[in-house]
Amino acid sequence: MVTPFRCMPNCGYCCTISPVTVFPHEVIILSRLAEELDITDLVFKPGYVITDIKNGVRIALSYLMQLNSKGICPFLDPYNKTCSVHSLYKPLTCRSFPYLPRVIRYIIDPELKVVDFNVEFVISSLCPVIKNNYTPDDLELMIRNIKIAMKAMPKEVDAAQEAIRVRKIYADALTALWRAGYIELRGNDGNNVNWPIVNAFEYIRQFIPHITLDSFVPNIMEIMKKARS
Numbered sequence: 001m002v003t004p005f006r007c008m009p010n011c012g013y014c015c016t017i018s019p020v021t022v023f024p025h026e027v028i029i030l031s032r033l034a035e036e037l038d039i040t041d042l043v044f045k046p047g048y049v050i051t052d053i054k055n056g057v058r059i060a061l062s063y064l065m066q067l068n069s070k071g072i073c074p075f076l077d078p079y080n081k082t083c084s085v086h087s088l089y090k091p092l093t094c095r096s097f098p099y100l101p102r103v104i105r106y107i108i109d110p111e112l113k114v115v116d117f118n119v120e121f122v123i124s125s126l127c128p129v130i131k132n133n134y135t136p137d138d139l140e141l142m143i144r145n146i147k148i149a150m151k152a153m154p155k156e157v158d159a160a161q162e163a164i165r166v167r168k169i170y171a172d173a174l175t176a177l178w179r180a181g182y183i184e185l186r187g188n189d190g191n192n193v194n195w196p197i198v199n200a201f202e203y204i205r206q207f208i209p210h211i212t213l214d215s216f217v218p219n220i221m222e223i224m225k226k227a228r229s
């Protein structure tokens, strides 16, 4: 049996390694939370971008939440190494770490007018708990068999599965818009770099307004209320 994973309290190392990949709707949620919490150094840069050649825009399907000038996530308390959005809304990447995508391949198919993706996972040895307690064979086993991974790190695998569900909402909405003729998608081929970049959540909502933050995070209203109190 593989050792159960327990994140070390007051570690916060994974909040200092690199920018955090977040979904477009998480940009909106985290920006609102930062406002409520008086966090002023929150910066997002577009991550994976596709092109809508019909409307002349590039659509960001992910963003990178930048480390601040201290080299840490803006939500990390530098003294006690706790996350200030832990009990509010923590990005799915943070919740799934150290079980995270090694590669996400998007499929943008102009013939079938389909947006799809596949994901390969890895368990990061940058996490000291992983580094010190798991052998390469343990990690290989967990990556090959999700049931074993689920037993060892249920919350993390669950968050990774939730990220797949969320990514599918984006892929399906873009596919529907493409097939209905509102948009015409292409992969990011390095052309059209001067076209504006739009947030996929906000862009999709222009056409399908019933896709809201609740579609991704059902208790979003409670979270915002809690952040204000």
Ligand code: SF4
Binding pocket: 006, 007, 008, 011, 012, 013, 014, 015, 097, 098, 126, 127, 128, 129
């Ligand atoms: S690096 Fe590992 S132990 Fe440290 S906070 Fe992140 S997940 Fe937890």
Ligand code: SF4
Binding pocket: 014, 015, 016, 020, 073, 074, 075, 076, 077, 082, 083, 084, 085, 086, 090, 091, 094
């Ligand atoms: S949001 Fe929280 S858990 Fe995620 S990197 Fe920032 S401080 Fe760490």
